[in-house]
Amino acid sequence: MKICIETYGCQMNFSDTELVAGLLTEKGFEIVDSPAEAEGVLLNTCAVRENAEQRVKNRVIQIGYLKRRRPELRIGILGCLAQSLKDDLLRDSDTIDFLVGPDSYRALPELLAPGGVPARRVETTLSKSETYTDIPALRKSGVNGWITIMRGCDNFCTFCVVPYTRGRERSRPADDIVREAEELAAAGFRQVTLLGQNVNSYRSGEDDFASLMRAVCRVDGIERVRFTSPHPKDFPGALLDVLAGEKEACPQVHLPLQAGSDAVLERMGRGYTVREFLDLAGKIRSAVGGVAISSDLIAGFPGETEEDFLATLDAMEEARFVSAFTFAYSERKNTIASRRFPDDVPGDVKVRRVSRMVEVQRRISNEIHACRVGETVEVLVEAPSRKSRLEAFGRTAEGTGVVFPAGRVDPGDFVRVRVTGSTTNTLIGEEEDRSGMRI
Numbered sequence: 001m002k003i004c005i006e007t008y009g010c011q012m013n014f015s016d017t018e019l020v021a022g023l024l025t026e027k028g029f030e031i032v033d034s035p036a037e038a039e040g041v042l043l044n045t046c047a048v049r050e051n052a053e054q055r056v057k058n059r060v061i062q063i064g065y066l067k068r069r070r071p072e073l074r075i076g077i078l079g080c081l082a083q084s085l086k087d088d089l090l091r092d093s094d095t096i097d098f099l100v101g102p103d104s105y106r107a108l109p110e111l112l113a114p115g116g117v118p119a120r121r122v123e124t125t126l127s128k129s130e131t132y133t134d135i136p137a138l139r140k141s142g143v144n145g146w147i148t149i150m151r152g153c154d155n156f157c158t159f160c161v162v163p164y165t166r167g168r169e170r171s172r173p174a175d176d177i178v179r180e181a182e183e184l185a186a187a188g189f190r191q192v193t194l195l196g197q198n199v200n201s202y203r204s205g206e207d208d209f210a211s212l213m214r215a216v217c218r219v220d221g222i223e224r225v226r227f228t229s230p231h232p233k234d235f236p237g238a239l240l241d242v243l244a245g246e247k248e249a250c251p252q253v254h255l256p257l258q259a260g261s262d263a264v265l266e267r268m269g270r271g272y273t274v275r276e277f278l279d280l281a282g283k284i285r286s287a288v289g290g291v292a293i294s295s296d297l298i299a300g301f302p303g304e305t306e307e308d309f310l311a312t313l314d315a316m317e318e319a320r321f322v323s324a325f326t327f328a329y330s331e332r333k334n335t336i337a338s339r340r341f342p343d344d345v346p347g348d349v350k351v352r353r354v355s356r357m358v359e360v361q362r363r364i365s366n367e368i369h370a371c372r373v374g375e376t377v378e379v380l381v382e383a384p385s386r387k388s389r390l391e392a393f394g395r396t397a398e399g400t401g402v403v404f405p406a407g408r409v410d411p412g413d414f415v416r417v418r419v420t421g422s423t424t425n426t427l428i429g430e431e432e433d434r435s436g437m438r439i
């Protein structure tokens with residue numbers, strides 16, 4: 001049976017899609033790229049923001065047209081939206097055959113099997129132990145392999161739906177993660193990125209996140225190791241030693257600030273003040289030379305005054321993130337904020353505040369990248385550039401994208417590139433002589 005999986009949302013969802021593809025392939029299903037050639041379509045969904053939810057609902061309507069022509073086509077909704085909306089989704093759409101939450105993927109082979117499926121089924125039991133560690137992910141070949149090291153989150157930030165859709169925190173055994181990194185190295189991957197909602201909480205026997213990072217850095221053939229995301233409230237000191245001491249550990253930290261006002265942070269339940277966050281960013285910078293710190297920021301959280309918002313802009317100026325994902329607050333069903341705080345910042349105010357944050361971040365990113373003109377950077381080549389096949393795209397150790405004339409490079413090559421120009425998110429350069437390179 002041919003199955004097409006479409007993925008929405010965060011990197012965790014993309015990693016889950018690789019897991020689901022692995023699970024189905026083991027059971028004899030074939031993964032295809034297009035719904036037109038598929039006998040089953042799975043939408044792996046995100047519930048974190050309203051626009052992600054709307055995109056999935058629109059897609060369900062589009063796929064409904066296919067189903068009208070081919071009534072035997074099976075359609076399933078996976079992931080966070082299935083978990084959070086459950087019966088509401090089924091009630092609103094007669095296109096959907098089943099819903100499967102993030103802890104119930106093992107039910108999929110039975111749900112997809114032709115003939116034997118009770119229609120309109122909902123599989124959304126959350127587990128305290130499921131980590132799918134025995135299922136080999138099915139990855140497209142590439143340069144970077146994503147490895148999920150833990151699932152769920154216990155932090156219950158008041159705006160966030162993740163603890164309700166992905167359940168309680170649980171970690172995969174460190175040995176399994178290291179073995180997966182070894183398999184990726186053997187398959188030609190040069191980089192791995194360790195994924196968790198809050199990697200600081202990783203625990204497995206004697207191992208914590210710092211010791212896991214160190215072990216993965218020491219896997220032969222893996223040249224770069226990244227991770228996302230740590231929580232600022234409990235960033236492990238030992239992780240700084242790993243970032244400073246292991247040459248494979250990339251000097252890149254995604255550190256979500258969310259807001260620059262203590263009053264808003266308090267209502268968000270984030271567990272740190274702005275000063276504590278900025279001090280942590282300073283400590284990371286002193287310990288890890290050249291580290292790039294990026295962030296997430298929300299505008300228009302309930303009760304955010306103009307003064308609170310201006311404090312966020314001030315914090316951005318002081319933190320000088322290399323990049324930041326900026327969002328207008330959207331109330332999510334079941335969250336603590338939806339129960340406690342009225343969504344009282346008008347839509348047009350949220351839009352104005354996000355635009356202002358984007359403007360400030362663009363300027364800071366431009367300034368940071370412009371300072372790198374004249375440097376020579378080591379780039380891991382990922383793919384041809386999106387704009388021209390005559391150019392290659394890769395990343396520096398800090399995670400900054402670099403575009404340069406392709407010459408004779410292939411994905412997975414390390415090249416030294418002299419930076420000759422920059423844009424908001426990208427460095428532009430020319431390849432240097434390859435002699436004297438690390439690889």
Ligand code: SF4
Nearest residue numbers: 153155156157160162
């Ligand atoms: S740390 Fe907070 S924002 Fe991140 S997933 Fe957990 S609850 Fe959500």
